[in-house]
Amino acid sequence: MSETYEHVAPARYRISGKGRVNDLAPVRFTFDGREIVAAAGDTVASALLAHGIHLVGRSFKYHRPRGVVTAGSEEPNALIRVTHSAKGGEGRTEPNTRATMQEAVEGLKVESQNRWPSLSFDALSLNDRLSRVLGAGFYYKTFKWPRSFWDKVYEPAIRAAAGLGRAPTEDDPDHYSSRYAFCDILVVGAGPAGLAAAMAAAGDGRRVILADESGEPGGSLLAMPAATIDGKPAWVWLAETLETLAAAGVTILLRTTAIAYDHENMVGLVERVTDHLATAPADLPRERFWRVRAGRVVLAQGAIEKPLVFDGNDRPGVMLAGAAQTYLNRYGVAVGRHVAVATSHDSAWHTAFALTDAGVTVAMIADTRAQVAPALTAAAAERGIAVMLSTVPVATQGTKRIKGVWLAERTGDTVAEAGYHACDALLMSGGWTPAVSLFSHTKGKLAWDAATGRFLPDTSPEACHTAGAGAGVWGLADALASGAEAGAAAAGTTAPSFTVTGDDAGTGAPEGALPSDRPARKAFVDFQNDVTAKDIRLAVTEGMRSIEHIKRYTTTGMATDQGKLSNINGLMIAAEALGKTPPEVGLTTFRPPYTPTTFAALAGPRRGATFEVTRKTVIDPWAEAAGAVFEPVALWRRARYFPKGVETMDEAVARECRTTRKTAGIFDASTLGKIEVVGPDAAEFLNRMYTNPMLKLGVGKCRYALMLGDDGFIRDDGVIARVAEDRFHVTTTTGGAPRVLATMEDYLQTEWPDLKVWLTSTTEEWATIAINGPKAREILKPFIKDADISAEAFPHMSMLECSFAGVPCRLFRVSFTGELGFEVNVGAAEGRKVWELIVGAGEKVGACVYGTETMHVLRAEKGYIIVGQETDGTVTPQDAGLSWALGKTKADFVGMRALKRPDMAKADRKQLVGLFTEDPGTVLEEGAQIVEGPDEPLPMTMLGHVTSSYMSATLGRSIAMAVVSGGHARMGETLYVPMDDGVIAATVTSTVFFDPEGARLNG
Amino acid sequence: MILIHCPYCDETLPEAEFTYAGEAHVVRPDPSVSDETWRDFLYIRSNPKGPHAERWRHAHGCGRYFNAIRDTVSDRVLTTYKAGESKPVLPGDVK
């Protein structure tokens, strides 16, 4: 807000002395480069209207000129692109912002959308001339052939021509926050009903939250300054009520839209925290997403005015009467100087009176009804306003701004000859639709009120109450009373009562499309998606019966405003065309969010570096300092390889592999999942969970362990070491640890609760360092003084507890490389120190450190599977060549029974094999499909796919593993891998490419 | 986000603390059963419209598995009970 208080000449349509804005506090922004001087409290829409600017955008499909229609979040037309210049550039740009919701901010750059080259001259408005052929279903009918043209020709062209705003090209630099709140009563909407509800509910320590999407609470009261409540002018009452509520501890959230009503009274609120500020403190989020769990909810969201449906009802200057009243009384803006009113509801009459009283000429009030209350006609006569009953608008004149309207007397569905009436604004009202979206989110039932043509909230499974215009109540006194009643019911209190004067209560008659003396091709139902009454009738003619089909065929109600203005009109027209009642045709489902919501608000802090946690081992900082290249594995970040100098990945991995096989390699295996399984029945439990026999595993021995699901498919694998009679150290795959523990808990708690076993996740308790290679023992030996780790005393698949340079250690003799291997497990706190000791000793004998890529290559050379790479949830132990891991004499284990089903033994199952490409230099692509013949006609028979593929430095050629239908019987066969640039031939081999006898393990 | 009462913690807590674990009262048969029985145990579920007995785990709390009756129409948990307890009779159940 500006600090200078110079007096600025009021904009031409600003009415001095009206409204709640402060024109002594000017706010400057630009609209398509033109400076606009707004008053503090203006929205972009009210400021533009104050300058007589109605044309603010072009329509989505026909590029028709469009103006501001509403004064709220339901606005379909006035969508703008805003750049918060004072806060930064392109990244703080937002398309499709509703000008009626964006408050005027100093330095804001506002641009109109969907126009080229300019707003006043738009080349694509040619579409408007073509509207005869661009009707409902046009895209479906026209662009369906040839199919290939859709992606490359039609869709890009359509999207370029018919789009809304342009997305920003830079990252959003703002941050967004997320907050949970709990309250006894949440009141949505701070109009008269919501305020009365909050008053009734507040007190006695009850936690009450009152949320309103506007920058100012009050709702319709802001447009009703002439009313009095309890003897006080409405605005005085409002100010006092807000003070009372604040004093009673009510939390009032402004600029906060309830976007979703979820189960058990959880309501999502989006609070726009800084968009109304020219500059904002860096620690404030731009938006805050509240998840409010409320004991009870009072929905007091008010009602949305319906447009009348007639030819030319989308002309800039044609707007809803209620909006005009808000612009007059809240913002001090006359939307025209010579105004016409067309209505089917009493409320527009009061708007006409308010405008007249403010000095605006209202040429006439045309009402579709044959009769209105005598008080209205008398009040019009008093003000010299011409009244035309049984009269409908049939057309408008003007391009970028309305110049006049043709009005015709109606008799039922026919009209007499129309007469022309000049005007610079046409205010319409087709009555009011209760805002039932949030109520519908609760799966609440709606009841159709035929007399007024409205769906009203009926019953809801949630603890919610509806009040005010949103519940179908009309008029200030009744809205206050219904709000107070709802608040009292929610809080268990007694409803306060109110005395009201100057109430604008009234009624109306529902209308569908108005009768006309002309084809009425431009009688719009959905302004944002450019859907006309004719389109809806056409959809019915072409066979659409369900409202859901009509919606999709015409796209009515599918724009970002979700049909807030159009749904009921569209339904009335469809019902009439189908010869059914509206409830028979049905209403489309309301879905969250209630208003367009930024993805950032939903994501909150969960983006970029804080999108998810990154788990790091205690050795990770060492790897980072050593120049490791990392890769994500589950939530872990793991060192993938350690390049030396200018080495590429392939060069580094080849060196790491060769060094490990020739000398030794050192690997951080700390991410392996670890579960401590303890208790008198621990062995029995593991014997049932894993395929392998575990009962006779000796203390100090390890065993490879395979876990299946009860469907017989491989789920996980690892190594189990028996630390003591009643204590096992179980390892899992890096990604599988939480899942394995949950599975173990499941069986332990629900299948075998009699077993005395305790499970503890110890993944992060241990640092695990693997040493592999011919010199592994030489590296390790100097640190182990209290145990004999010779080949004889400590053979392959042994474990012992010892001291590693004074650090308590569980030492495993295991290998995932096929080399002599050890895994040193020490407490995580000592991991870094032990790692550095081992690496130091390793360097002396020429060993290297290696990462996950080398680990992958070395294990593939040995045909060791990785669960999740070789397996995909449909691979059995037999398929994977792991039949040897099945305990043949066990009475039961998880998955055992399923393996006996005939399907699990079929010869054509996909089985794990090795592949040697014909050209040893060719590395197959992982995931590539495998076929039998290179010249098979399309579609080829897919035999399987490549699961792992590497260049093996050890073998001097490429190796691959694959699952292939009947693969175990195909040894020596040549199969083919068709790729974009040719077919690759490969021979089926064993999966064990290196040291098939396993001699090196026993070094 | 629905609310679920953990019968072990005796607290009603948001769904985010729990993980779903499939239909309840599906008994794991003895391995001696027929292929068809084992198939049904693995894959055949009741999928009712209305009250559904199902298992949940208080994964971010006590870690216990328990049973719940949830109405699949209203997506509301009608009651919860400990693992091993028999399915409670609800008002409206056919006896």
Ligand SMILES: [Zn+2]
């Ligand atoms: Zn619990």
